[in-house]
Structures are given as C-alpha cells and as structure tokens.
Amino acid sequence: MPIVDGHAVADSLDYDTCIPIVRQAMTALSKGETQQLPRGVLPLDHGHMFGVMPGALNGGPFGGGPFGAKLVAVFPDNFDKGLPSHQGVIVLFDRDSGRPVGVVDGGEVTAIRTAAASAVATDALARPEAKTLALLGYGEQALTHARAITRVRRLSRITVWGRAPGRAAAFAARLAEELGLSVRATASAQEAVVDADIVCTVTAAKEPILNGAWVAPGAHVNVVGSSIAGPAEVDHDLVIRSRFIADCREHVLRQGAEFLRAKAAGLIGDAHVVAEIGEVLAGHAEGRQSAEQVTLYKSLGHVVQDLAAAWPLLKKD
Incomplete structure (x- = not known):
C-alpha cells in the first residue's frame, strides 16, 4: 500500500494546485455531491485531542472518487517543541472494491488545505x-x-x-x-x-x-x-x-x-x-x-x- 509522507506532500501539493482543488471540494459539498459526518473528538489529557473525520467524494468533479477518513492528533503544546500541532493520516479507500488505496500524511495536507480554503474564501469575499x-x-x-x-x-x-x-x-x-x-x-x-x-x-x-x-x-x-x-x-x-x-x-x-x-x-x-x-x-x-x-x-x-x-x-x- 502506498504511503505518502509529509515531504512528498509538500513537494507535490503546492498552493496553485491545492486552491482550485479545495474550491471544487467546497462547491461539491454545498451541492450535496459529497458525504461527511461531524468530526468525532476524543478529549485526551493535558488539553490534547484525537479526532476522526469520515467522508466520501461522490459526484461532480469527484465522481467515482474515494471514501475514507482522517485520523488526527491535536497537541497544541507541540509548538514549543518544534513539532506540528496537528499530526495524523488520511486513509483513502477504492469506491468499487473497498480496497485501501493508500495513506497520506494528514498533518501536511491539513496545513496546506486549511490555508488554501481560507484563500478561496478570501478570493470570494474580500x-x-x-x-x-x-x-x-x-x-x-x-x-x-x-x-x-x-x-x-x-x-x-x-x-x-x-x-x-x-x-x-x-x-x-x-x-x-x-x-x-x-x-x-x-x-x-x-x-x-x-x-x-x-x-x-x-x-x-x-x-x-x-x-x-x-x-x-x-x-x-x-x-x-x-x-x-x-x-x-x-x-x-x-x-x-x-x-x-x-x-x-x-x-x-x-x-x-x-x-x-x-x-x-x-x-x-x-x-x-x-x-x-x-x-x-x-x-x-x-x-x-x-x-x-x-x-x-x-x-x-x-x-x-x-x-x-x-x-x-x-x-x-
């Protein structure tokens, strides 16, 4: 099974690539062409959290796309240790067979796509x-x-x-x-x-x-x-x-x-x-x-x- 680490994400997912993707995803969500459940958040000690976020890309530009989930640990105090506060993985599954397609570093994707989403909103609203x-x-x-x-x-x-x-x-x-x-x-x-x-x-x-x-x-x-x-x-x-x-x-x-x-x-x-x-x-x-x-x-x-x-x-x- 392919595993895409954070370095590979950073090398491949630049903002000129990610901003249009996120724009499509936001539009598809509001058109009902995707599925997702509210995130589940498990509180841990010391103010840490573990989140589970399941969803699926069903139609529109993502027709036949995968389903899957992000598993993410949120440790705000990591900043003082020189570590990312959000760390985790995104696991994708094949639409036709249910086979796991691969695992992608969730922390690096989160860092890039969150900012890309704000850029999309800024472009639309500012x-x-x-x-x-x-x-x-x-x-x-x-x-x-x-x-x-x-x-x-x-x-x-x-x-x-x-x-x-x-x-x-x-x-x-x-x-x-x-x-x-x-x-x-x-x-x-x-x-x-x-x-x-x-x-x-x-x-x-x-x-x-x-x-x-x-x-x-x-x-x-x-x-x-x-x-x-x-x-x-x-x-x-x-x-x-x-x-x-x-x-x-x-x-x-x-x-x-x-x-x-x-x-x-x-x-x-x-x-x-x-x-x-x-x-x-x-x-x-x-x-x-x-x-x-x-x-x-x-x-x-x-x-x-x-x-x-x-x-x-x-x-x-």
Whole structure:
C-alpha cells in the first residue's frame, strides 16, 4: 500500500494546485455531491485531542472518487517543541472494491488545505483591491496562510501579532525574507488589524483575541484557529456585525465556537449563518454585499477538503 509522507506532500501539493482543488471540494459539498459526518473528538489529557473525520467524494468533479477518513492528533503544546500541532493520516479507500488505496500524511495536507480554503474564501469575499493582511498568530497556519493569501491578492504589507513579541518578530522577519514583502510585528492585536483589509486568526486562544470594534469597515476576516465548540478567537461584536459564511453550515451550527457563544448569549440565531462558502462559489448565495460590509469566513475544516487534496497524490494516471 502506498504511503505518502509529509515531504512528498509538500513537494507535490503546492498552493496553485491545492486552491482550485479545495474550491471544487467546497462547491461539491454545498451541492450535496459529497458525504461527511461531524468530526468525532476524543478529549485526551493535558488539553490534547484525537479526532476522526469520515467522508466520501461522490459526484461532480469527484465522481467515482474515494471514501475514507482522517485520523488526527491535536497537541497544541507541540509548538514549543518544534513539532506540528496537528499530526495524523488520511486513509483513502477504492469506491468499487473497498480496497485501501493508500495513506497520506494528514498533518501536511491539513496545513496546506486549511490555508488554501481560507484563500478561496478570501478570493470570494474580500474586496478585489484588498492589499493589506493581518495575521494573529505566528505558528504553522500563520505561515501557510500568508503563502496562500498571496496567491489570491497582491499584498503590499503584512502585520503580525502574537503573545510572545520575540517570536512574532522572528516570524515577521522570516516571512519578509520569504515573500519579499513588508512584514511588521505589532505590540497588540488591535494595532495589527486596525487598517487591515484581510485578517486571519490562526491561534490556539481559548478566549477572544480579536474584537469587532477594531476591524475596519470593508475588511474580510478568516476565523480559523478554533475547530471545536469551546475555544473562541473573536468576540460577539465581530460575529454580530459581520456577514457570517461557514465552510459547512451543519458543522458550524454544532461546533463553531464563536457562533455558538453569541447564540448562547441570545444575540443571534441559526439564520445568522447566511451561507456556506460553496454556495457563494456556485452563485447560489450572495457573498460580499457592499464595500463597507465586514465579511467573516468560519473555518472548521472538513474531511471533504482532505480527501480531495489527498486523492491526486495517490491517483495513478
């Protein structure tokens, strides 16, 4: 059975390849051409988690595609050890025989496809002239998001904020050298986002680190770091004032922490999740409605994205 390790994934799955794949996967999900169950999450000790995400690619561009699952261990404290926080495998099975097709490194696919999905949402929802990016966080997803967003908007400047100023400054210097852009670490999250056209929250924060009052009119925000009910990166104000788009509506209604907190406070109802990004991409729902509107894409990540990104790495032409 073929096993595609992380190095092979990184060599083959670049953003110019992955962004169109993820766009197709998001559209197929919203058209009912895929199947997936809500992720199962097993809490472990020390704040660690083990997740199981089953799904299938049934129709549309993935007709005859595989079914399978991602098994992923989430260890947020790995960052301090120089290890990825998300580690796991994606196992794919043949549609006709049920035979296992192969195993793909799930951590590397997750790092790339999550950022690619945010890039797809940014391309659909951010203003066409958007050129400044704020990253709240300085880990693996901050790096991949910077790389991916540059594929859909011509950026002139990036600001970075994180809880450890020294790490934020080092990350900003690395990013500036790699991307050839002006990248500056800021003393506060408010300073980072105050005039940003695009904001990405990619942290392990348990309580909000971004307030809606700080976000400029017309900005687009990708809320990525929290993937379960509980930890929330943004406050009620941002949730309420934004046009709220989900990667998968059913899953956000169950596990989207920022949405669930505002709902529990009696501030919004389920209708506040106005659409899935796949519906926007297919032209079945409006995305941005005005230049002054704040748009928000809530990313939980779903296995359809993983299967679609991993499949080409195992297909035999």
